[in-house]
Amino acid sequence: MQLNSARQAWHDCLYTAWDSQGAFIEQLGLLGAMVQTTEKQRKASHAVHQALAGGIQVAIGRLPRSIKAFGNFMYAPRLDADTQEDAEEAVFTMVQQRSPRMTAAKREKLEYVVKGVMARYRYMHQGGQSANDDPLASPEGFRAWLDGHYGVHLESSNWERDWGGFVSLAFECCEDLDKQALSPVAAAIYEMRRAA
Template sequence: MRLNSARQAWHDAYYQPWDSVMAVASEWAKLGASVQTTCKSVNANHAAHQAIAGAVQAAISRLPPHLRAFGDFMYSPLDQPAQREMAEAGVFRIAVEVGQRMTQKKFERAELVAKGILFRYRMMNQGGQGGCSDPLEKPEAFREWLYQVYGVKLDSRNWEREWQPFCEACFGACNDFDRRALGPVSTVITELLEVA
């Protein structure tokens, strides 16, 4: 397991380098059962990976549920729709708390905007290092994406006044959740590297 970053460690702690899903499905189709073979890599490297993964998973398990859901959605290799929904709700809640007052109609659209910002944040941090560009940085591209995915049209007029502050509040919530979720994992990595 590589300890390059807390994001990478979060991913690797839940990643099991075993047979692919398709290989197992193929085996089931041929034999009607799964057969363990000796070609699986159960050795000292695997044991070390499990030990490090256990330490990282323990740190993650102590996080509050909303931070764990955010981190799992961002970095876990497991597809967990419930974690995504909880992360989206958390970002929306924080952005509404720090943002300006809004009408009921804008409030309903703002929830979808928050989902879009979380999608953008995840794309920017894909790969674990946080150095990717924002695929929907231009308001026109973001508005088009919202329309294509959620069917919501946002007016392009007065974007800076109407939606930019809310988008910034969503990004701020993402940054705060990310920092707080990755903090304990970073501590574990530091401790593990000091021992090594």
């Protein structure tokens, strides 16, 4: 495990390597379940990985549930539906708290706008280097994606007035939660490097 960035460390501390893909598929096929074995992982590099991963996992474990869910949504190697729902709820709640009053119909559509922004934000920051371009930067592309994925149709007329501010706000909320999730991990990395 390398301590290059908080994003990469979050991913790597939760990643469990298999000795071979064939062994995994064989276990899954024969037993119908995964079985953890330790006999092939008695190398010094594995012990170092586990020690470093433990320090990062402690930092992650101390986070509030919603922030931890957002971090796992962004950087965990596996994403389950419950974690995704918790992360979406955290961002949606934050967006609502920072938004002016709105109708129930608009709030219902806003939930899907937030989910769409989160998918965009995750794509842009995956890999730990935040190097990907926004795949749905144009309003037309984003509206088509929302319609295709969720069946939510948003009008193109007055896009900037009706939805542009909410999209920007959702990105800001994602950035705020991202910082809150990553700062304790970055602090743990700093302490590990200092102690080494």
